[in-house]
Each structure stands twice: as C-alpha cells, then as structure tokens.
Amino acid sequence: VKAVICVEGNIASGKTTCLEYFSKTSSIEVLTEPISKWRDVRGHNPLALMYQDPQRWGITLQTYVQLTMLDRHLSAVAAPVRMMERSLFSAKYIFVENLFRSGKMPEVDYAVLSEWFDWITANICIPVDLIVYLQTSPQTCHERLKQRCREEEKVIPLEYLESIHQLYEEWLIRRSSWPVPAPVLVIPADHNLQRMLHQYEENRAKILAASL
Numbered sequence: 001v002k003a004v005i006c007v008e009g010n011i012a013s014g015k016t017t018c019l020e021y022f023s024k025t026s027s028i029e030v031l032t033e034p035i036s037k038w039r040d041v042r043g044h045n046p047l048a049l050m051y052q053d054p055q056r057w058g059i060t061l062q063t064y065v066q067l068t069m070l071d072r073h074l075s076a077v078a079a080p081v082r083m084m085e086r087s088l089f090s091a092k093y094i095f096v097e098n099l100f101r102s103g104k105m106p107e108v109d110y111a112v113l114s115e116w117f118d119w120i121t122a123n124i125c126i127p128v129d130l131i132v133y134l135q136t137s138p139q140t141c142h143e144r145l146k147q148r149c150r151e152e153e154k155v156i157p158l159e160y161l162e163s164i165h166q167l168y169e170e171w172l173i174r175r176s177s178w179p180v181p182a183p184v185l186v187i188p189a190d191h192n193l194q195r196m197l198h199q200y201e202e203n204r205a206k207i208l209a210a211s212l
Ligand SMILES: Nc1ncnc2c1ncn2[C@@H]1O[C@H](COP(=O)(O)OP(=O)(O)O)[C@@H](O)[C@H]1O
Pocket: 009, 010, 011, 012, 013, 014, 015, 016, 017, 018, 144, 145, 147, 148, 189, 190, 191, 192, 193, 194, 196
C-alpha cells in the first residue's frame, strides 16, 4: 500500500531538514518543493519577480507553482511511503490566499487561479494520507530565513511570515478556512535541531502508520 505524506509549514520552518532526515529510511521516498524551477523557467526567475512586484507577478509565479505541484502529485510513486514538501492545497489556501487577502493580487487574477484550482481538484484525484504540520512561531522562521540567506527572500519582513502563519493556523488548527484533505499530525518545531530530530524519531511510527 502506498501512502502520501505532505510536510507543511511556514517558510524556513524546517521542512527540508525534516525530509532530509526521513530520506535515510529506505521505504520512504522524498520529494522536495520544485523551487529550482520557480527560480528558473526558461531563464526567468518568477520567484524573484513575485517578491519584487507581487501585484504584477504574483499570478505568474502561482500559476507555475500550481503546475509544478500538480506534476509532483501525479509523478509515479517509487517507494511504499512518499513524503513531499507542501502540496497543491497549501499553494492555493496559503500563498494565493495571502497575496489576495493582503491586497497584492487583483481580484481577476485570484478568480482565474481559483477556477484552475477548482477544476483540477474536481477532475483529478490528488491523494494525501497525512499532513505533518511543523508548527513554528513566525519569529523562529524569520531567524532561520535570515540564516539561510536565499537571495530572493531578503525582502521578506516578519509581518509576511506572520500572515502565512495565521493562514496555516486557520487551515490546519482552527479549521475555519478551507477543507483539510487528510488527518493532521502537529509537530512543534521551534526547538533546536537535535531536539527536532529526536521528535521526528518519536513520531516515526505515527508517520509510517499512514501506509498501513
Ligand atoms: N531545528 C532547527 N534549529 C535551527 N535551525 C534550523 C532548524 N531546522 C532547520 N534549520 C535551519 O533553518 C533554515 C531553514 O530550514 P529548512 O529546512 O530549509 O526550512 P524549510 O524547508 O521549511 O524552508 C536552514 O538554514 C536550516 O539549516
């Protein structure tokens, strides 16, 4: 039986580090976010453009994110358990929603992206068996983001991470915004690396149970 687990969380919450840890397990295949594509589509960098001028380029990046995430979801599974970074769902419910709600995406762009998303989810089966939510404070993410130092992300202020955090909490904890496509395992993720790895080990059985 194959299982799909999506690891969700704010920017720089530790998703890649978590996936790297579980990639050492032979029964688990790991799919990271296709961020290299978002930074280079035929020589263009829609991620950088979006941060420079979200009004103009938000829909460009998010259209491409939707395509590349759909491609990830539909790619052939090669191991009993698949762990992937984020999902088609968080792309829409968190990032598109954030652009729209903060007034940085014109209503017509939001409408077109929503039509695409609704069509995809109505016509294509996107199986998700478990969501692992790495729950952090926006302050922790801000520090980790500065330390990681991705060129495009230097303009991200704490308030941006606070908005993303609120949207995640509404979606996965308060469950007041959008449908949650699978059970949610919440892992508090403000701790140091050693403690995080310990927590991942403690949660291993629960995570792998998704494949039973
Ligand atoms: N528990 C932790 N404590 C301190 N720093 C961490 C921890 N986990 C990850 N980091 C560092 O924080 C940055 C963001 O982590 P990363 O795994 O890339 O997050 P994400 O994939 O969610 O954006 C990286 O520089 C990483 O080395």
